[in-house]
Amino acid sequence: MPEGPVVVGTDGSAGAARAVLWAAQEAALRHQPLHIVCAVDLDLAERLSAETARRVREVARSLLGEAAAAASRRAPGLAISTEVGREPAADSLLRAAASTAPQAPSATAGPVTIVVGSRGLGGFSTLLLGSVGLTAAGQAKCPVVVVRGTEQPPRGVVVVGVRDEGDDEVVRFAGETARRRKVSLRLLSTWTYLQYVGSMMPLADVVRVALETEAAASTRMLASVQEKFPDLEVTEEVVRVPSPAGELVAASLRADLVVLGARTPAHHIGPALGRVTHAVLQHAHCPVAVVPHG
Incomplete structure (x- = not known):
């Protein structure tokens, strides 16, 4: 049975950038679409001023645009969609995977796969931490790929x-x-x-x-x-x-x-x-x- 669409998280970090490229290649090999999520925790955003919250969302949309462009360069012609997640990173990825997955596996699309980087940015701009990959891998009902290490030539x-x-x-x-x-x-x-x-x-x-x-x-x-x-x-x-x-x-x-x-x-x-x-x-x-x- 073929695998389904691919959902990947991004936060603008180097680890997330590698995850996006890996996910783009995987989606292209599957002949399935790629969905990119950048999470903005609304519990945090609600404690900010309206102007600051607006800027946070603008940054998220900018990061999504950069990630989508990188994915397109890695896999030209790939169908790509983006989303500003409104929950903490792990929850946003799990929800996006549930909504992106086909209602039932078919001859052309099977279960969705989540892809995350091994480490994200720290501090206020944290969207994907090391704990996000662990949380997603432990709670997801679908496969989760944690992209570790640096990009290397294929080992075969x-x-x-x-x-x-x-x-x-x-x-x-x-x-x-x-x-x-x-x-x-x-x-x-x-x-x-x-x-x-x-x-x-x-x-x-x-x-x-x-x-x-x-x-x-x-x-x-x-x-x-x-x-x-x-x-x-x-x-x-x-x-x-x-x-x-x-x-x-x-x-x-x-x-x-x-x-x-x-x-x-x-x-x-x-x-x-x-x-x-x-x-x-x-x-x-x-x-x-x-x-x-x-």
Whole structure:
């Protein structure tokens, strides 16, 4: 199923500028429109004078114009719309994604994707902070891409962290992205085994084999992924590491995108991001996509 439109936040910062360019390229590859949001918190604006509030909105519209022009240069012919968000940044992006998304996925448009920069401006002009990406990734019902690092030449690979077969939606998103960008897909499963267990229990080898087998979700999913994406080069790897997050951050040095899942347990309240996803979002060297599921 094709992906849907792309919504990106801007605040005029360098991080937001990279996010806009990434989002423009992604929207063009999807043959879908791009919607750019610049948030102005009305709770703050209402405490300002009418003249100051008017100037704040003018600045927001100016930033949107600059972002739209940059997106057009990156992807000529791309359909672009803009919006001055009337809520805090994360809320504005989530609402824009909900209103931009198709009423139901179709043959030509699937779920919307939100794109944000990893850091925004500080001080009074803050529109996108690091916390905005984390909040959006934890609360969105659609994929969220946090554009980290500096713009680099393509590395030719999308890396997806796989925990078990429940990550099928995450792998599909990664596969579709790799297919559009004509790069390879790497399924990566990581597991941790305490070194000192062997000195404490005679069945350490049995435990090790059981843990490794359970962790090898990428191996078990390889055949089905190759069947879904027959024209895509797909590799898989099971890695024993002291830190799964550290391995994924290291993998981001050689990737165009790292894709992770965000599971929402039953009766879950609040952000759904686990420790690994949170750490990768904070330290990755390339854009990171968080795909909600489960």
